[in-house]
Amino acid sequence: MPVLHEYMDKDGYYILANMNGNVVAFQLKAEGHEKLRDAGIEVGQTFSRFLLIDLYKKGDAYTHKSGVTPPEFRQQKAEQLQIEFPPEPGAEILFPHCSNCRSMKDLHLIEIMDKKRCAKILCSDCRPRNRAPTDSSIPLQLFTRTSLKHFLADSQFEIIDPVVTDYQKSLDMELEDKWLQLKRKKKPVQDTLLGKKPGGSLF
Numbered sequence: 001m002p003v004l005h006e007y008m009d010k011d012g013y014y015i016l017a018n019m020n021g022n023v024v025a026f027q028l029k030a031e032g033h034e035k036l037r038d039a040g041i042e043v044g045q046t047f048s049r050f051l052l053i054d055l056y057k058k059g060d061a062y063t064h065k066s067g068v069t070p071p072e073f074r075q076q077k078a079e080q081l082q083i084e085f086p087p088e089p090g091a092e093i094l095f096p097h098c099s100n101c102r103s104m105k106d107l108h109l110i111e112i113m114d115k116k117r118c119a120k121i122l123c124s125d126c127r128p129r130n131r132a133p134t135d136s137s138i139p140l141q142l143f144t145r146t147s148l149k150h151f152l153a154d155s156q157f158e159i160i161d162p163v164v165t166d167y168q169k170s171l172d173m174e175l176e177d178k179w180l181q182l183k184r185k186k187k188p189v190q191d192t193l194l195g196k197k198p199g200g201s202l203f
């Protein structure tokens, strides 16, 4: 399960999760941390990968172009991380990855004009290696559920890679209730009705 971490050397938070057997670090925007905090998730705590995919879909959590490695993350031993983050069966289906190498680094949706018109997701390592002519190359996180649907329909692809359809499925998932379930579990004093939190504590 993903774990919330706080940077040691600067302000801010990040998330570590095991994706396809690799530990991946997600940068977290302030809005993303606020959502986790409101749901009662504290630093060091694990949480459902459904919340992570929801943060990712909304752009509140993202993998950096270079594939994030926070300094303290680099210092940790790989074996230690493997124990801490056992792979979650099925987790990879929720998260988009490269059609060729399964990396999550800086993904683009690529329209390849080979013998057939084909839609794939390629990472920043695989894009330069692609020899087939491409029509468009769009950063994946620019797509919303609706725009991806239109893009796929309008482009009349003959082949759509399964990673693209899997990502479309995860965009279609309604995850709001996952957040609500957690909020309901929190102490009544922390509950606020839809909207602004009073004051907001600094810690």
Ligand SMILES: [Zn+2]
Pocket: 098, 099, 100, 101, 102, 103, 122, 123, 124, 125, 126, 127
């Ligand atoms: Zn790749």
